[in-house]
Amino acid sequence: MWEYTDKVQQHFLNPQNVGEVENASGAGEVGSLSCGDALKLTFKADSNDIIVEAKFKTFGCASAIASSSVLTEMMIGISVDTASKITNEDIADALGGLPKEKMHCSVMGREALEAAIADYRGLKLPMAEGEIVCECFGVTDLEIIRAVNESNLRSVEEITNFTKAGGGCGKCEDALREILRKAVGKKAEIVSLDPLPKRMTALQKIKKIEEVLEREVRPGLKKDGGDIELIDVDGDFVTVSLRGACISCKKSQTTIKEYVEKKLRELVLDSLIVEEEN
Amino acid sequence: MAKVIDGIVYMDNNATTMVAPEVVDAMLPYLRDLYGNPSSMHTFGGLIGQDVLEARVKIANLIGATPEEIIFTSCGTESDSTAILSALRTFPEKRHIVTTRVEHPAVKSLCENLETLTGHKYRVTRLKVDAEGMIDLAEYEDALREDTAVVSVMWANNETGNIYPIKKMAAMARERGILFHTDAVQAVGKIPFDLKTLDIDFLSFSGHKLHGPKGIGGLYIKRGTRFVPFLTGGHQEHGRRGGTENVASIIGLGKACELAAERMDEENIRIKYLRDKLEEGLLSAVPKSRLNGHKTDRLPNTSNISFEYVEGEAILLHMNQHKICASSGSACTSGSLEPSHVLRAMGVPFTAAHGSIRFSLSSYNCEEEIDYIIEKMPPIIELLREMSPFWKGN
Ligand SMILES: Cc1ncc(COP(=O)(O)O)c(C=O)c1O
Numbered sequence: 078m079w080e081y082t083d084k085v086q087q088h089f090l091n092p093q094n095v096g097e098v099e100n101a102s103g104a105g106e107v108g109s110l111s112c113g114d115a116l117k118l119t120f121k122a123d124s125n126d127i128i129v130e131a132k133f134k135t136f137g138c139a140s141a142i143a144s145s146s147v148l149t150e151m152m153i154g155i156s157v158d159t160a161s162k163i164t165n166e167d168i169a170d171a172l173g174g175l176p177k178e179k180m181h182c183s184v185m186g187r188e189a190l191e192a193a194i195a196d197y198r199g200l201k202l203p204m205a206e207g208e209i210v211c212e213c214f215g216v217t218d219l220e221i222i223r224a225v226n227e228s229n230l231r232s233v234e235e236i237t238n239f240t241k242a243g244g245g246c247g248k249c250e251d252a253l254r255e256i257l258r259k260a261v262g263k264k265a266e267i268v269s270l271d272p273l274p275k276r277m278t279a280l281q282k283i284k285k286i287e288e289v290l291e292r293e294v295r296p297g298l299k300k301d302g303g304d305i306e307l308i309d310v311d312g313d314f315v316t317v318s319l320r321g322a323c324i325s326c327k328k329s330q331t332t333i334k335e336y337v338e339k340k341l342r343e344l345v346l347d348s349l350i351v352e353e354e355n
Numbered sequence: 356m357a358k359v360i361d362g363i364v365y366m367d368n369n370a371t372t373m374v375a376p377e378v379v380d381a382m383l384p385y386l387r388d389l390y391g392n393p394s395s396m397h398t399f400g401g402l403i404g405q406d407v408l409e410a411r412v413k414i415a416n417l418i419g420a421t422p423e424e425i426i427f428t429s430c431g432t433e434s435d436s437t438a439i440l441s442a443l444r445t446f447p448e449k450r451h452i453v454t455t456r457v458e459h460p461a462v463k464s465l466c467e468n469l470e471t472l473t474g475h476k477y478r479v480t481r482l483k484v485d486a487e488g489m490i491d492l493a494e495y496e497d498a499l500r501e502d503t504a505v506v507s508v509m510w511a512n513n514e515t516g517n518i519y520p521i522k523k524m525a526a527m528a529r530e531r532g533i534l535f536h537t538d539a540v541q542a543v544g545k546i547p548f549d550l551k552t553l554d555i556d557f558l559s560f561s562g563h564k565l566h567g568p569k570g571i572g573g574l575y576i577k578r579g580t581r582f583v584p585f586l587t588g589g590h591q592e593h594g595r596r597g598g599t600e601n602v603a604s605i606i607g608l609g610k611a612c613e614l615a616a617e618r619m620d621e622e623n624i625r626i627k628y629l630r631d632k633l634e635e636g637l638l639s640a641v642p643k644s645r646l647n648g649h650k651t652d653r654l655p656n657t658s659n660i661s662f663e664y665v666e667g668e669a670i671l672l673h674m675n676q677h678k679i680c681a682s683s684g685s686a687c688t689s690g691s692l693e694p695s696h697v698l699r700a701m702g703v704p705f706t707a708a709h710g711s712i713r714f715s716l717s718s719y720n721c722e723e724e725i726d727y728i729i730e731k732m733p734p735i736i737e738l739l740r741e742m743s744p745f746w747k748g749n
Contacts, residue, residue, distance in 0.1 A: 079668075089672065095742050110745055111705045113666065117744040134744040138668040142742065285474055344475050 081139060082173035088143035093150055096132040103157075105192025107185055112214050112241065114141045114182065118148070118189040122197065126157045133189075140175050140182035147171045148186040161194050163187065164227060165239075181241045184224065210252050213245025218256055225260040233257065283310045285345045290317075293340050298323060298332075305337065308354045315341060318354040329353065363678045364724045368564075369513050369541060369657060369715035370682055374607070375566040381610040382568065385603035393600055394591065403602055410609025414573060417612040418558070419549035426574050426592045427605055431540040431561030432461040434574040435507070437585035437596070438557035439465055441576075442505035442534040443477070444583040449504035453533075455482040455490060455519075456700035461559075462507050462538055463696070482508075487649045488517045488701045495524060503533045510539035510558075511546075514684055514697040514713055515648030516657025518542070522553055529554035534580065540564055540572075544615035545654050546623070556580040562604060566717070567611030571604035622718040627655035629725050630716050634658045636729035641736050647684070647703055647711055656716040659684065661707035664746045665739040670712055673735040679728055684711035706745070 081089070101119035108115030114137030121130040131152045133145040148168055152160045165183040169175045175183055207219030224230060224239045233253045237243040243253050287307055298305055303323030308316040317337060319329050326332070330353070338351035365373065391400030393407050411422040428434045439452070439462070454466055469477040480498040482490050490508075499506070506528045511518045521537050528535040536557040539548070543558075544565025550558065555577065562571040576582050576595070588597020637660055638644050647659040662670065667683030674681060684695040694708030703711070714728070740746040 089669070090676065092742065106744070110664075110709070113709050115744055134742055136664065136743040136745055137666050139672050141666075142669060289474070343471075 079139070079176055079179070081143075081176075084147070084171070084173040085140060085143040085175065088146040088172065089139040092133075092142055092146040094132045094146065094153075095134065097134060098130050098132045103193040103195075103197030105189040105194070105196055107188045107192060108136070109215075110136065113137065114185060116141065116145050116185050116189045118145070118186075118193045120149075120152060120193055120197075122157050128152050128155060128157060128160055137182065137185075138179070140172075140179040141185060143172055144168050144175070144182045144186040145189075148190060152190070157194055157197060160190065163190060165224075166228065177235075177238050180228075180239045184239055184241075188220075210256065211240075211242035211245065211249045214241040216240050216242035221253065221256050222260050225257060230257070231261065279310070282346065283307075286310060286315060286341060286349075289341055289344045290337075293344065294337055297336070313346070313348045313350050315349055315351045316354050317351060360678060363680055364720075364727060365680045366714040366716060366720065366724075366728070367680045367682055368717040369516075369713065371563045371569065372566045372717050373719055374563075374568055375611060375614055377614060378567055378607045378610045382603040382607040385606050389602075393602060394589070407600055407602060407605050410605050413609040413613045413616075417548070417616045418543060418560075418575060419551050420575050421551075421578065424550075424575050424578055426576065426595045427600060427608075428572040428574055428596060429570055429598075429601070430572040431459075431538070431559050431564070432572070433585070434540075434559030434561070434572045435459075435461040435536075435538050436465055437574055438536040438559060438576075439469075439505055439507055440585055441581075441583045442536060442557070443469075445534065445581045446504040449502045450477050451500050451503040452477060452479045453482065453495070453498045453503055453506045453508075454479060455484065455508055457484055457488060457512055457514075457517075457697045458507070458509055459513055459538060459540070461540075462509070466507075484700050486702055488512065488515050488647070488697070489649055489652070490519055490524075492520065492523065492527075496527060499527065499531050499533060503531070505534045505536060507536040507538065510537045510542040511654050511657075512648070512697060513541045514695060515659045515701075516541070516654035516715075517649050518546070518652045518654060521555070525554040541654065541657075544612065545656060547619060550575060550577070562608040562611060565611050565615050567608040568604045571601055571608050573608065618718055623655050626716050626718060626720070629720055629722060630656055630658050630714075632722070633714060633716075633725045633728060634660065636725070637732055640729060640733045644736075645707055647698060647701065647707075657713065658715075659711055659713045661703065662710040662712065662736045663706045664743045665710040665736055667710055667712060669739055670710060670735060673739070674712075674731070677727075677731045677735075679731065681715075682713045684708070684713060 098119040098121050102122045104119045106117045117134045119132050120128050123129050131149040133149050135142050135145040151163060151171060165187040168183040168186045169180060207217035209215055210218050210221060221236060221240055221242055228239055230236050230239060233243060233250055236253050243250050290305060290307055294305055302321050304320040306318045306320060308318050323329050333351050333353050341349045341351060389403055391403045393400060393404035395401060411425050414425050415422045428437060452466055454462060466479045470479055482495055482498060484490055508519055508524055510521050525535040534556045535554060537555055538559045540559055540561045541564060543560035558575040560573050563569040582595060584595050586597045591597055591600060641662060643663040645661050647661055671683050684698050698708045698711060
């Protein structure tokens, strides 16, 4: 059961401004059916740039519907300029708060608002720029960085709660951690809400890694006339050296990341980082 | 504290069931006065041991087993782990497990852990299911290998109610000397069993799915099947499961099995009638709705229906307003709005998977409740569809 505030329930059960504004001044659409939630926001502004009408259509859970509904109420009667300053936190606050796992619903509201305003102003969407990091939900690095900064996110789990990035296949988790690291600056500030890595002594780890290299990795490389040697294991950092045909292979970096690292993460410890000796 | 809500329409019996009043009555003396330890030498405790045995007989009778073939556990999950781990320890040199993609997390997670936590010492083959959630026996046959230690396939699926061809599958495993476990948590009490005629080595069941108490489960271990205990400790259960018996719950489980046996035939006809009425009523009243699961090879109490273009949690919350309790196969938690692994394995399209609702009935449901749901559901779906940007009308 989700703990919803009265305000969320109210907006969910009696949503305000459902529908589409005819001849809208601005329209914004975010999300998709496969994501599990989507929002189409339309509004009309008068000649003084004041929003006189706003409507939404939402596919999603109670928080998504309530966030959309309250957002339309917040928009109506203020200028487009003022509306453009509404943040996802404002939306969540107006609802008396949202469960943390549902914060992405308020983010969706803000993104639709942005898209609609950009449409109104005839601008390109700022968020359309940037690189897609989470392919499952189409979240870009810029969106993530902004969420990290605005909402003071400190873990990958929080990023997922706010932006949905990483909530699908989870493949981009490392990329998210990297973005987080860069955005936050000092590594030490990141509180890990991520599950603690499985405990393993250094010796166990080294043995395991050797075993996997021997059994899973080496045979594959040898087929192509290459080989691999374990140089060092320092914490999660595994240094290897490629031999034989691998040395001159242009794809050696890909081999290390896509093949060796993947195997070691799968079979030994999912936090391992494999590097080539230089 | 939680509170009793008057007038709820409870259609979530695959999640848990109401404890039958007869079961509560049977348990109460053991929570009050009869607190003795069944292992004690004195009469006060020793007599309780007799009652525990009687309960065991009732359970055995329900599933066509003998009392010695039953051990008590703390829940269905423990039974599943106990069975699979015992099989693996029985054949330490065999490293392969066959299961399906639609198992309950109790089996699914265990198998995942057996892969990852052992550095892939164990290999798991997960059988695919078709669009109706059924298994291909030819694929199953191919999956059985020289080094397969155990097969674990659920008797009935908790989300769709689908019933798997366990009899055949168990026989095929037996021919090859492979141990066979079935998670029958959703099936025991709902459909008849006669284990003495089957090649099943282990069968798990759980009290709270058949109007018994929570926190009590059982495992059937076929006579002659080697068994390695999961919980070791005292000599309870003839050394097959340590820990002082949960006496009141065992008595309750016994009573629940007795009631299930008495009611089985009659109730199955009635419950199936209600379920079919509900299903047909909803599928015909709501356009763009579809059944998830097999039309006929299915538990008589379960119906999993997708309402396209709307989201499950939103539906459930509206149903909650009408005091209708059910479940959704799509949980909108944190970033992942993933439909359940069962619906994904069946390849249910996204348009439908997010809006799946599972209704699961019990003998405590009546026809008025079905009529009530058929009346309340269509407007809920309509309301949400009107709000949905994907809904383009019928
Ligand atoms: C098929 C199946 N197996 C196992 C379980 C777990 O049973 P318990 O809750 O007693 O651990 C359930 C209950 O949800 C179930 O439906």
